[in-house]
Amino acid sequence: MSKYLVTGGAGYVGSVVAAHLLEAGHAVTVLDDLDTGFAEGVPGGAEFVEGRIQDAARVLDSSYDGVLHFAAHSKVGESVEHPEKYWRNNVGGTGDLLAAMRGAGVGRLVFSSTAAVYGEPEHTPITETDPAAPTSPYGASKLAVDHMLDGACTAHGLAAASLRYFNVAGAYFAADGTAYGERHDPESHLIPLVLQVAQGRREAISVYGDDYPTDDGTCVRDYIHVADLARAHLLALDAVTPGEHLVCNLGNGNGFSVREVIETVRKVTGHPVPETVAPRRAGDPAVLVASAERARQRLGWHPERAALDGIVEDAWRFARSATAGER
Secondary structure, eight states, rough: EEEEEETTTHHHHHHHHHHHHHHTTTEEEEEOOOSOOGGGGGHHHHHHEEEGGGGGGGOOOTTOOOOEEEEOOOHHHHHOOOOHHHHHIIIIIHHHHHHHHHTTTEEEEEHHHHHHHGOOOOSSSOOOTTTTOSSHHHHHHHHHHHHOOOOOOOHHOOOEEEEEEEEEEEEEEETTTTTTOOOOOOOOOOHHHHHHHHSSSOOOOEESSOSSSSSSSSOOOOEEEHHHHHHHHHHHHHHOOOTTTTEEEEOOOOEEHHHHHHHHHHHHHOOOOEEEOOOOOTTOOEEOOBBBHHHHHHHHOOOSSHHHHHHHHHHHHHHTGGGGOOO
């Protein structure tokens, strides 16, 4: 059994990863300030410490085997309006975390990164060797952390992995019956937004542009099930070696269009989903799809829940659960 600190472990992805760690027999401490997370999202069996990432120094000691880091602000639009918030937390906070890890002698880190570091790619599928050119302070802050990790691995022998997610979706239902899913406020992700229309909580879904050079004219994105994502984090803990900074994309390698998502929600829920066409959003690439070949080779990872209808079915099950309405 190993012991891990999960920063941001009361949020969507962090809570699912914490649950997977516990199910694998590890000891888990969750550090979260509950700004966007939920206390009831902390898995049973995990120790919970309410606090910011800057408080990691009062939690970490030599009994910990590693850290899984999810404590970041992650709204692209907000980062454009308030970039200082993102530099202070995402970059400055991670610097404080790395200092706390060095002080406690903890030498293993898995970092929650993002496809936003790539900006508007020149081609797809996107590989880890493609140019990183983020178009928002959010993406830039995540890329800055990657540079920090490069230096920490070289200078201090840190073993680190940066996992660059594409579109995370779905929900996880643990062995003890606990449900973990998306419940951002405000919500900005396509699948939960379309499900809100199916529930009657929203009148229609906006389709931002239907004249892209894709099969149906709408944007294509790579969706990955949150449980597949969680498995990759546990594999990354074992894959990295001291002095190495491993960067891996995580995605299905297949893209689904906005209209395919809407139609899948109609099929899964049995409810009508009215849609309205709105102008394109600035900076929205037509296609964003990952190559996850490096993750397959280095982590031994592959997505097990790649079908869109399965991802939507799990998200729909969570959206109708009592947990989704709690705060």
